Amino acid sequence: MNKNLYLGIDLGGSEVKIAIVNGSGRIIEKTTFPNSYLSTPQDVVRRIIEKTEQMANLKNVCATGVGVAGDIDQENGIVRFSPNLKGWRNVKFKEMLERHLPKPVKIENDANAAALGALWLDGKGIFRNIVCVTLGTGIGGGLVFDCKIYHGATGTAGEIGHIPIDPYGRRCKCGSRGCVEAYLGANYLSEDAEKNRALMSSPVIQRLLKDGELRITPKIISEAANLGDKEARKIWDMYGERLGIILAGIVNLLNPELIVLAGGVSQAGSLILDPLKKTVEERAFKTPVKNCKIIISKHNKILGMVGAAFLNK
Amino acid sequence: MNKNLYLGIDLGGSEVKIAIVNGSGRIIEKTTFPNSYLSTPQDVVRRIIEKTEQMANLKNVCATGVGVAGDIDQENGIVRFSPNLKGWRNVKFKEMLERHLPKPVKIENDANAAALGALWLDGKGIFRNIVCVTLGTGIGGGLVFDCKIYHGATGTAGEIGHIPIDPYGRRCKCGSRGCVEAYLGANYLSEDAEKNRALMSSPVIQRLLKDGELRITPKIISEAANLGDKEARKIWDMYGERLGIILAGIVNLLNPELIVLAGGVSQAGSLILDPLKKTVEERAFKTPVKNCKIIISKHNKILGMVGAAFLNK
Numbered sequence: 273m274n275k276n277l278y279l280g281i282d283l284g285g286s287e288v289k290i291a292i293v294n295g296s297g298r299i300i301e302k303t304t305f306p307n308s309y310l311s312t313p314q315d316v317v318r319r320i321i322e323k324t325e326q327m328a329n330l331k332n333v334c335a336t337g338v339g340v341a342g343d344i345d346q347e348n349g350i351v352r353f354s355p356n357l358k359g360w361r362n363v364k365f366k367e368m369l370e371r372h373l374p375k376p377v378k379i380e381n382d383a384n385a386a387a388l389g390a391l392w393l394d395g396k397g398i399f400r401n402i403v404c405v406t407l408g409t410g411i412g413g414g415l416v417f418d419c420k421i422y423h424g425a426t427g428t429a430g431e432i433g434h435i436p437i438d439p440y441g442r443r444c445k446c447g448s449r450g451c452v453e454a455y456l457g458a459n460y461l462s463e464d465a466e467k468n469r470a471l472m473s474s475p476v477i478q479r480l481l482k483d484g485e486l487r488i489t490p491k492i493i494s495e496a497a498n499l500g501d502k503e504a505r506k507i508w509d510m511y512g513e514r515l516g517i518i519l520a521g522i523v524n525l526l527n528p529e530l531i532v533l534a535g536g537v538s539q540a541g542s543l544i545l546d547p548l549k550k551t552v553e554e555r556a557f558k559t560p561v562k563n564c565k566i567i568i569s570k571h572n573k574i575l576g577m578v579g580a581a582f583l584n585k
Numbered sequence: 586m587n588k589n590l591y592l593g594i595d596l597g598g599s600e601v602k603i604a605i606v607n608g609s610g611r612i613i614e615k616t617t618f619p620n621s622y623l624s625t626p627q628d629v630v631r632r633i634i635e636k637t638e639q640m641a642n643l644k645n646v647c648a649t650g651v652g653v654a655g656d657i658d659q660e661n662g663i664v665r666f667s668p669n670l671k672g673w674r675n676v677k678f679k680e681m682l683e684r685h686l687p688k689p690v691k692i693e694n695d696a697n698a699a700a701l702g703a704l705w706l707d708g709k710g711i712f713r714n715i716v717c718v719t720l721g722t723g724i725g726g727g728l729v730f731d732c733k734i735y736h737g738a739t740g741t742a743g744e745i746g747h748i749p750i751d752p753y754g755r756r757c758k759c760g761s762r763g764c765v766e767a768y769l770g771a772n773y774l775s776e777d778a779e780k781n782r783a784l785m786s787s788p789v790i791q792r793l794l795k796d797g798e799l800r801i802t803p804k805i806i807s808e809a810a811n812l813g814d815k816e817a818r819k820i821w822d823m824y825g826e827r828l829g830i831i832l833a834g835i836v837n838l839l840n841p842e843l844i845v846l847a848g849g850v851s852q853a854g855s856l857i858l859d860p861l862k863k864t865v866e867e868r869a870f871k872t873p874v875k876n877c878k879i880i881i882s883k884h885n886k887i888l889g890m891v892g893a894a895f896l897n898k
Binding site (some may be wrong): 343401413415417422423424425426427428429430431432434435436437438439446447448449517520521522524525526527528529554555556557559560563564 | 726736745748837
């Protein structure tokens with residue numbers, strides 16, 4: 273029997289996604305189950321076992337990888353803390369899973385796993401140094417250098433969202449000031465939009481609100497922009513410019529070959545990408561910019577699973 | 586004969602420093618010769634050969650490394666461009682040196698070589714991931730990950746000076762806006778100081794100027810601060826805070842174990858280091874800050890030579 277498949281698990285606060293992946297990153301089989309903030313580690317392990325036991329290809333799996341949001345001790349496979357899972361403190365998750373799932377088991381921060389997924393799926397194995405930026409409630413990031421996840425000293429490298437865009441500006445939840453997340457995180461974006469009179473009085477937004485929308489989410493703002501609303505488009509221009517300022521600094525500092533934008537908000541697509549690229553080109557050094565591709569992931573929903581599967585590749 | 590020594594060359598625009606170094610980074614023998622902006626590659630190679638031939642330990646050298654300011658193609662040993670050496674464009678420097686000096690020869694950007702020097706001399710082999718920041722006319726940087734210099738896609742990684750501190754602020758020579766170098770580069774610092782009325786009218790500065798100083802250099806400002814001048818101290822407080830804002834972002838992004846400050850301006854010592862550390866502690870994430878040592882190099886003048894020597898270690 274040829275054990276040439278990999279099991280990848282994307283452990284989110286509201287859903288757990290599981291895939292069996294082949295050596296090229298193609299998903300052979302997948303499954304999912306709902307999760308909640310209150311699930312204990314034991315609950316989650318039990319459900320993972322139940323689900324994977326039903327997978328026809330499990331017998332051909334040679335290793336398991338899991339991506340979890342939060343502070344992860346990769347070396348020892350411990351979830352030190354997860355903001356999405358209540359009470360998960362120093363959970364020896366690798367040890368718990370190795371009793372039941374194909375070994376070795378590796379545990380990784382979810383943004384790092386996504387970066388590895390982006391390396392293989394979006395980068396197609398052509399690139400060695402990539403930066404993956406996840407745009408959602410938070411602004412996260414993962415760094416892959418020489419095809420390997422870069423962890424830094426304590427495993428927390430990649431916090432792109434907490435580079436300052438305006439050092440004496442707005443307070444950020446992290447305790448610092450002016451972090452890019454405090455401007456571009458989805459909730460901040462919505463709050464700013466709701467305070468923006470010109471936007472709120474625009475006919476397109478008014479119409480979308482009449483249709484029953486309660487909150488000006490990034491999705492609504494991108495719908496409005498795509499329907500031609502100028503005020504909504506201004507918001508994305510500013511989003512792209514601000515993210516572009518941070519990425520220009522990262523292009524100068526890290527000289528990556530590929531920057532991949534992922535996460536829910538990245539689905540605004542060219543609304544973000546156009547002003548972002550313009551800003552990076554204006555601001556970063558010419559040679560590294562010319563040699564850096566910036567794209568939106570075409571595999572957003574599966575990056576986490578495939579990246580987790582490839583932790584052992 | 587046991588060839589266990591390394592030749593390291595720090596090729597500057599005004600001076601070329603040459604050392605033979607043992608495996609622990611100790612300088613066994615050293616020499617130097619003056620250089621000028623107008624020297625051709627042939628001139629420099631000829632002088633290097635003359636000088637090294639006089640070194641008693643050259644026969645025990647197993648490899649050669651050279652650090653040069655500018656855009657270096659490390660892979661092929663080519664100096665693509667150096668701002669300090671007129672007309673040096675696509676110079677096949679490795680090839681030129683390998684005819685005469687102990688092989689292999691490696692050519693590296695000087696800030697990267699200094700970072701490798703800092704890894705061994707200041708880091709003493711205890712750390713694996715370090716960031717070296719050179720403070721002088723420019724604000725340069727070198728990244729060492731997993732004990733190896735990180736080059737990025739085109740070899741230009743490490744440009745810490747061109748991360749924005751104020752994205753809509755002052756124009757930078759690089760074409761962008763608000764880069765930290767445009768505030769903390771030595772010439773910018775002097776110009777700002779000379780426009781600062783409170784500083785210029787302070788008795789300590791007045792006295793130093795009477796002693797024949799023509800320009801308010803960083804050295805003068807640090808002398809004045811050390812003599813108790815409050816306005817001069819304010820300048821260093823601002824310098825440390827601004828560099829600290831950038832380094833807090835780098836601590837969040839790269840989670841390094843060690844940050845080493847080097848270069849002429851770093852000799853201001855605790856005048857920079859105290860406000861800098863305070864700012865980083867206030868702004869960066871707790872775990873990576875707690876695990877990141879920030880120091881001023883104790884080996885400032887030899888980092889380049891020793892780092893260059895260790896390119897082949």
